Amino acid sequence: MALRVLVVDDSSVMRSIIVKSLRLSGIELESVREAKNGQEGLDAIGSGPVDLALVDINMPVMTGDEMIRRLKEGPHAATVKVIVVSSDHTEARLEQLRAAGVPIIHKPFNPNQLRELIIELTGATYVDNAHEQSF
Numbered sequence: 445m446a447l448r449v450l451v452v453d454d455s456s457v458m459r460s461i462i463v464k465s466l467r468l469s470g471i472e473l474e475s476v477r478e479a480k481n482g483q484e485g486l487d488a489i490g491s492g493p494v495d496l497a498l499v500d501i502n503m504p505v506m507t508g509d510e511m512i513r514r515l516k517e518g519p520h521a522a523t524v525k526v527i528v529v530s531s532d533h534t535e536a537r538l539e540q541l542r543a544a545g546v547p548i549i550h551k552p553f554n555p556n557q558l559r560e561l562i563i564e565l566t567g568a569t570y571v572d573n574a575h576e577q578s579f
Contacts, residue, residue, distance in 0.1 A: 445495075445567065445569055446472040446473055447471060447473055447495045447496055447562075447566060448477075448493050448495045448496070449466060449475070449477070449495065449496045450477050450479060450488050450494045450497045450498070451463055451466075451476065451479070451497075451498050452478075452479045452480075452481070452482065452485035452497060452500060452503070452511065453478075453480070453498075453500040453503070453529070454480050454481055454502075454504060456480070459478050459480075462498055462558075463478070465553075465558060465559075468555070469555065469558070469559040469562070469570075470559065470571050471563065471568045471571075472568065472570075472571055477492075480503070481503045481504055482499075482503055482506030482507055482508055482510055482511030483505050483506040483511070485499065485511050486506070486511055486515065490520075493523075494520070494523075494524050495523070495566060496525045496527070496562065496565070496566055497527075498526075499527070499529065500528070500529060500530050501532050501537070501541070502531075508530070509537065509540070509541070512528075512541070512546060513544075516544065525565050527546070527547050527548070527549060527562070527565065528541055528546055528547070528548045528549070529548075529551060529558070530549075530551060531550065533550070547561055547565065
């Protein structure tokens with residue numbers, strides 16, 4: 445199953461790092477799209493299918509927390525898996541996300557850990573290339 449992924453982060457540098465990690469991960473990808481805040485993320489999900497959203501929580505316009513809350517209340521709740529990728533360590537905030545069933549990866553993240561969580565959460569296909577590039 446090739447994944448359709450959405451990366452939502454207000455930092456273009458962090459989006460680039462996440463996208464590069466995804467492309468080097470060996471996970472079969474159909475598409476990778478980007479959004480710079482929660483509102484753009486919701487708009488992207490509404491405009492085309494997404495299997496997985498990798499979402500920062502500290503963003504302008506609409507935070508990742510709010511985006512995830514609206515996503516879980518909307519028509520795509522059953523089809524879009526979410527992983528938070530954030531540098532926030534506010535325990536109360538993170539506990540609310542965990543209670544909602546959202547796994548969290550802290551920045552800076554280990555690309556292999558991200559890959560394993562994506563596979564576990566989505567059942568994604570992993571292509572083990574003999575000449576696979578190391579992270």
